[in-house]
Amino acid sequence: MEADSAAEFAVFYQASRDRCLRAVLASVGDAQLAEDLVSEGFIRALMAWRQVRQHPAPGAWVVRTALNTRISWWRRYRREVPLTSGDAPALPGPEPGMDAALLAEVRRLPLRQREVIALRVFLDLDTQTTAAVLGIAPGTVGAHLSQAVATLRGHLSSQACDNEEATR
Amino acid sequence: MSDQEATGEVLGAVKAAVPDIRMRTPVQHIVSAARSRRRRRGLTGLAVAGLAVATGLTLGLSSPGSGRSVPGPEPDGAKLAAWTVRTGPGGLVTVTMRQLTNAAALQHALAEHGVPAIVHAGDSICFQRNGNPLPGLSRVVTHPSGFPIVIRIRPAAMPHRSELLFSLTRISGAVAYVGQELIRIGAPVSCLHPPSYPSGRNPRPAKG
Numbered sequence: 001m002e003a004d005s006a007a008e009f010a011v012f013y014q015a016s017r018d019r020c021l022r023a024v025l026a027s028v029g030d031a032q033l034a035e036d037l038v039s040e041g042f043i044r045a046l047m048a049w050r051q052v053r054q055h056p057a058p059g060a061w062v063v064r065t066a067l068n069t070r071i072s073w074w075r076r077y078r079r080e081v082p083l084t085s086g087d088a089p090a091l092p093g094p095e096p097g098m099d100a101a102l103l104a105e106v107r108r109l110p111l112r113q114r115e116v117i118a119l120r121v122f123l124d125l126d127t128q129t130t131a132a133v134l135g136i137a138p139g140t141v142g143a144h145l146s147q148a149v150a151t152l153r154g155h156l157s158s159q160a161c162d163n164e165e166a167t168r
Numbered sequence: 169m170s171d172q173e174a175t176g177e178v179l180g181a182v183k184a185a186v187p188d189i190r191m192r193t194p195v196q197h198i199v200s201a202a203r204s205r206r207r208r209r210g211l212t213g214l215a216v217a218g219l220a221v222a223t224g225l226t227l228g229l230s231s232p233g234s235g236r237s238v239p240g241p242e243p244d245g246a247k248l249a250a251w252t253v254r255t256g257p258g259g260l261v262t263v264t265m266r267q268l269t270n271a272a273a274l275q276h277a278l279a280e281h282g283v284p285a286i287v288h289a290g291d292s293i294c295f296q297r298n299g300n301p302l303p304g305l306s307r308v309v310t311h312p313s314g315f316p317i318v319i320r321i322r323p324a325a326m327p328h329r330s331e332l333l334f335s336l337t338r339i340s341g342a343v344a345y346v347g348q349e350l351i352r353i354g355a356p357v358s359c360l361h362p363p364s365y366p367s368g369r370n371p372r373p374a375k376g
Contacts, residue, residue: 010195017191026186039193039201046202099185106182121179122186149178156181 009049013042016059023122024066027114029103033070041066060119060133067115105155113148116141201290208359253277259324265317271336282323284331288359294335297356301349302330309348319348329353 020041025034041062045052055061106114115134119125131138250267251274261281263274271289278285288294295301304327310320321332333349351357 006199009199013195013198017193018189021189021191022186025189026182031189035191035193038191039198042193042198043201043205046198047206097187099181102181102185106185117179117182121183145175149175152178152182153174156178 005049005053008053009046012053012058016062017042019122020059020062020066023063023118024070026103026106026122027067027118028070029100029107034066037066037070038062040069055133057119057123057125057129057133059123060125060129063118063123064115064133067111067118101159102152102155105152109148109151112136113144113151116144117148120145253281255281259322261321261323263317263319263321265319265336278321278332283321284326284353286331286333286357287336288334289336294333294357294359295349296333296351297358299355301333301351302327303350305348305350308332308350311348326350333357335359 017038021034021038024038024041025031028034028037044065045058045062052058052061106117109117112134116130119130119133120127125133127138127141131141134141250269251263251265253274254262254264256262259282261278261283263278271287275285275287278287286294304325307325308322309332311318319334326332327350329352330350331353333351335348
């Protein structure tokens with residue numbers, strides 16, 4: 001039984017880790033932070049594996065946990081010694097091949113819209129499953145998706161205009 | 169262009185905006201961390217302890233941390249790729265941290281340099297469970313700002329039968345926060361952990 005669970009989790013990890021990483025990276029924009037958050041999501045998934053394995057989309061559970069972790073990660077800390085301005089370690093630049101401008105727009109979306117984008121785009125969940133995972137109505141998923149697409153489309157349009165002007 | 173086509177175009181652009189990166193964390197690291205937390209919580213149920221061996225067999229991967237360079241002690245101190253511990257004039261011990269890796273080895277290195285300490289690394293912070301920590305922390309530890317993180321420790325200033333409790337975490341792979349307390353050796357320690365997980369068929373994703 002334990003060996004079966006171990007094998008099951010290992011296969012799940014191997015199959016879904018990269019997709020989860022990309023989904024979270026789209027939301028946080030920092031590859032190292034995304035890796036940390038997704039690792040945390042998988043650790044928690046393993047700790048609750050008996051429940052998570054029955055989840056309709058365990059990868060989505062990991063992604064949502066990672067995004068929730070990001071929000072509240074630092075709230076738990078006490079007595080931290082904050083770095084003064086200018087002392088913070090330099091954040092790495094965007095990953096090669098990353099459209100930093102578009103992902104910055106994604107990060108400006110409200111959390112629920114980002115969750116819908118992450119689940120629909122990177123985990124390929126359909127509307128019904130996305131709704132089940134988020135605990136909202138399918139129609140609400142559609143509304144969030146429409147709003148997110150409208151916002152991002154505006155960015156893409158202005159970017160296209162800028163490119164057009166630059167080539168004149 | 170229809171709404172469906174427009175949506176597909178935007179979602180395609182978002183998908184293409186993220187590079188084809190891959191997780192580098194081995195499954196053993198996940199298993200090890202889960203096992204460690206479970207042990208601290210004293211939970212029963214799914215025996216995570218057995219998973220390390222089983223997952224290793226399943227994926228045929230090497231042990232956690234394999235391949236990481238861990239050179240032996242240098243003449244003037246212990247050194248790892250991510251941090252160094254050195255003893256200077258007057259017995260001042262200086263810890264320089266660039267990355268947060270191998271906390272157990274750091275704890276061992278501190279002990280070798282005469283600093284009894286508990287080094288906790290992860291996403292939680294530890295503190296003495298009951299009562300107040302010992303006074304005098306500022307005389308024992310100084311922590312100038314800057315990066316890499318530098319912690320200077322005067323072991324001679326530590327009260328009798330005391331130890332330091334460090335909680336380290338990281339941002340973007342680099343050590344960025346240090347929580348520290350001076351406690352009596354053997355004092356009960358608590359760490360703030362993520363909340364327990366709901367049971368049920370479709371558990372809610374954990375919140376921080």
